[in-house]
Amino acid sequence: MTWAVSKAAALVLWVSLTWATPSYADATNVAKTDIEGLLEQIDTATRVGRLVQADAMLSWLEKSVEVTASGAVAMQRAEFHMAKNDVAAASAALERAGGNSGNICRRSRLSGWIAGKSADWNRAILQLAEAIESCGEDATLWDLLGLALIGKGEYAASLEAFDSALILQPDHPGLLNNRALALFSAGKYEAAIADLRRAVDAAPSDVAIRNNADYLSGALGIQPVRRESDSDAVWAARLTRTGDGARDSDRGSNATAYFANAALLSDRFDARIWAQATPLQDWKED
Numbered sequence: 001m002t003w004a005v006s007k008a009a010a011l012v013l014w015v016s017l018t019w020a021t022p023s024y025a026d027a028t029n030v031a032k033t034d035i036e037g038l039l040e041q042i043d044t045a046t047r048v049g050r051l052v053q054a055d056a057m058l059s060w061l062e063k064s065v066e067v068t069a070s071g072a073v074a075m076q077r078a079e080f081h082m083a084k085n086d087v088a089a090a091s092a093a094l095e096r097a098g099g100n101s102g103n104i105c106r107r108s109r110l111s112g113w114i115a116g117k118s119a120d121w122n123r124a125i126l127q128l129a130e131a132i133e134s135c136g137e138d139a140t141l142w143d144l145l146g147l148a149l150i151g152k153g154e155y156a157a158s159l160e161a162f163d164s165a166l167i168l169q170p171d172h173p174g175l176l177n178n179r180a181l182a183l184f185s186a187g188k189y190e191a192a193i194a195d196l197r198r199a200v201d202a203a204p205s206d207v208a209i210r211n212n213a214d215y216l217s218g219a220l221g222i223q224p225v226r227r228e229s230d231s232d233a234v235w236a237a238r239l240t241r242t243g244d245g246a247r248d249s250d251r252g253s254n255a256t257a258y259f260a261n262a263a264l265l266s267d268r269f270d271a272r273i274w275a276q277a278t279p280l281q282d283w284k285e286d
Contacts (some may be wrong), residue, residue, distance in 0.1 A: 146165065221251055238263045
């Protein structure tokens with residue numbers, strides 16, 4: 001069964017950001033203090049999801065022919081690619097940074113993330129554990145470590161990692177979602193659905209978390225509850241996901257009912273839902 005893991009690594013505060021970029025004519029004369037200030041602004045823009053802004057500022061810095069902090073610029077570019085979930089580009093940028101980035105914590109975090117995305121679980125766990133030991137408490141690092149431990153199948157250890165992350169970021173919906181994934185993988189279904197309900201309450205518009213909650217509800221035989229804000233289309237999508245969970249856990253009659261209701265509410269014909277709502281019958285001649 002497939003779960004959609006939400007973007008728990010993006011533990012950010014959405015803040016307004018204003019910045020001014022020097023003219024291109026001044027690019028070769030950027031002072032070191034100006035570069036550091038720009039890198040801080042780029043880092044903030046990347047963390048809060050202003051990726052177009054971060055890309056523009058990085059592109060300007062990369063055009064400077066006398067930037068003394070080229071390693072730090074390449075490291076920031078690697079983190080930009082990490083935010084875009086581009087593993088190959090992040091890996092290439094990290095390689096360009098070499099040993100001149102001046103930030104071991106960021107290097108370990110990026111290396112761990114890249115290894116995890118490549119399913120190199122042992123390396124990911126090692127890099128992230130080193131980052132946590134060297135760089136202090138960071139909910140993002142604990143979260144990435146927990147995901148790597150899930151990948152390796154070490155569910156008890158992954159739960160400890162997510163517990164540590166939630167101590168730092170209590171009730172964070174992405175972290176609750178990911179801990180629910182670890183609980184689900186460990187067979188602790190009731191605890192998993194409890195975490196997902198808390199996550200949905202904290203982030204009702206997060207489709208990935210909602211899908212996980214509905215899927216597990218169907219798998220456990222729990223009737224989903226329609227929210228006042230759910231349109232017919234949203235409710236149909238939720239019923240479909242609940243039906244998927246019921247079907248995958250051999251609750252055939254429940255699944256058929258969910259799919260049938262979803263088909264009635266949908267404003268367009270969906271062959272997959274219709275097929276699930278009207279399973280083929282074995283006919284016998286008299």
